[in-house]
Amino acid sequence: MAPTIKDIAKLANVSHTTVSRALNNSPLIKEVTRKKIAEIASQVGYVPNYNAKSLVMQRSYTIGLFFTSIATGTSSSFFSDTIRGVNSVIDVEYNLFIRGIDDYVDYSSIHRKRFDGIILMSQSEADNKFIYHVVQQGIPIVVLNRQVEDRSIFNIVSNDREGACNAAEYLIKCRHREIAIIEGVEGFKSTQERRDGFIKALIDHKIPVRHEYMVRGNYDMPSGYEAMGRLLDLKDRPTAVFCSNDDMAIGAMNCVFERGLQVPRDISIVGFDDSGVSLFTTPSLTTVKRPIEQISEQGARKILNLISKPVKDDGPLFINTKLVIRKSVSEPLG
Numbered sequence: 001m002a003p004t005i006k007d008i009a010k011l012a013n014v015s016h017t018t019v020s021r022a023l024n025n026s027p028l029i030k031e032v033t034r035k036k037i038a039e040i041a042s043q044v045g046y047v048p049n050y051n052a053k054s055l056v057m058q059r060s061y062t063i064g065l066f067f068t069s070i071a072t073g074t075s076s077s078f079f080s081d082t083i084r085g086v087n088s089v090i091d092v093e094y095n096l097f098i099r100g101i102d103d104y105v106d107y108s109s110i111h112r113k114r115f116d117g118i119i120l121m122s123q124s125e126a127d128n129k130f131i132y133h134v135v136q137q138g139i140p141i142v143v144l145n146r147q148v149e150d151r152s153i154f155n156i157v158s159n160d161r162e163g164a165c166n167a168a169e170y171l172i173k174c175r176h177r178e179i180a181i182i183e184g185v186e187g188f189k190s191t192q193e194r195r196d197g198f199i200k201a202l203i204d205h206k207i208p209v210r211h212e213y214m215v216r217g218n219y220d221m222p223s224g225y226e227a228m229g230r231l232l233d234l235k236d237r238p239t240a241v242f243c244s245n246d247d248m249a250i251g252a253m254n255c256v257f258e259r260g261l262q263v264p265r266d267i268s269i270v271g272f273d274d275s276g277v278s279l280f281t282t283p284s285l286t287t288v289k290r291p292i293e294q295i296s297e298q299g300a301r302k303i304l305n306l307i308s309k310p311v312k313d314d315g316p317l318f319i320n321t322k323l324v325i326r327k328s329v330s331e332p333l334g
Helices: 005-012 016-023 031-044 050-057 076-087 125-136 160-173 189-204 221-232 246-258 292-308
Strands: 062-067 095-100 117-121 141-144 154-158 179-183 214-216 240-243 268-273 286-289 316-319 322-324
Touching (some): 005 016, 005 031, 016 031, 076 246, 076 292, 117 125, 117 292, 125 141, 141 292, 160 179, 160 189, 179 189, 179 221, 179 246, 214 221, 221 246, 240 246
Parallel strands (some): 117 141, 141 154, 154 316, 179 240, 240 268
Antiparallel strands (some): 286 322
């Protein structure tokens, strides 16, 4: 039979209330007592009954990590960086539940008894319905990656528009004038922000925005490959391409190589995200570092704070991007 709190209390010669407080790191218990009880619990092989604990504390000990979609438009690097950042902060006492919003027909299964808090890595304004369902259920929520208008919802975002603008300006500084963009998933806020930043740089430097130089991708390598193929088929092909994420940039580079061309001699390429593989492409990829892992870490810390002490916060927290210059850009020939 598994040992209980009462068994530990008997061995430690204290009340079961003292044992319970010690195992839950209560500040009411002296450190010497807490250590003594922890040692006894370890020796007898005590395992906490989280189901019983949840009933008593009226908590689920589950934190939800939701994406707009896991299957569509979420690159493997973006997904893994998010989970790594959250997981580095969330204590093992909590279960981490990961799901895409688009997996749900309705949100009836998302309620306070099931989730202590929710972190949403949001990519689309269509997520607003989910956000307000969570708010109505009284579940603490932190929204990452996309700015929401409701200032009562804590929000952490990177400045994608500025990052894309800096990437395009770097290409212009390298004397490129025929610059194309491979965009992300239609309807995603990140797609819009990066496109707007790219266009702003061209307008500021009086470079024409050519419709044929704006092609759609899907935030994955195959779509980057296909989009680059369309650009290379143009009569007047661009000398440089800004890709709205690194996965599409890698697909684009492969297409260039298969056509018998070279990066950056024949065409320069810039990515966005600074994913783990961008340093190891040939040539290494110039890209915009978007600190997804850092954003996720901060989101996880914030949700733990909101669970323990709900407070209202005003406005979003912006995390700056940074242009990382490597070897995939050079001045155009001629």
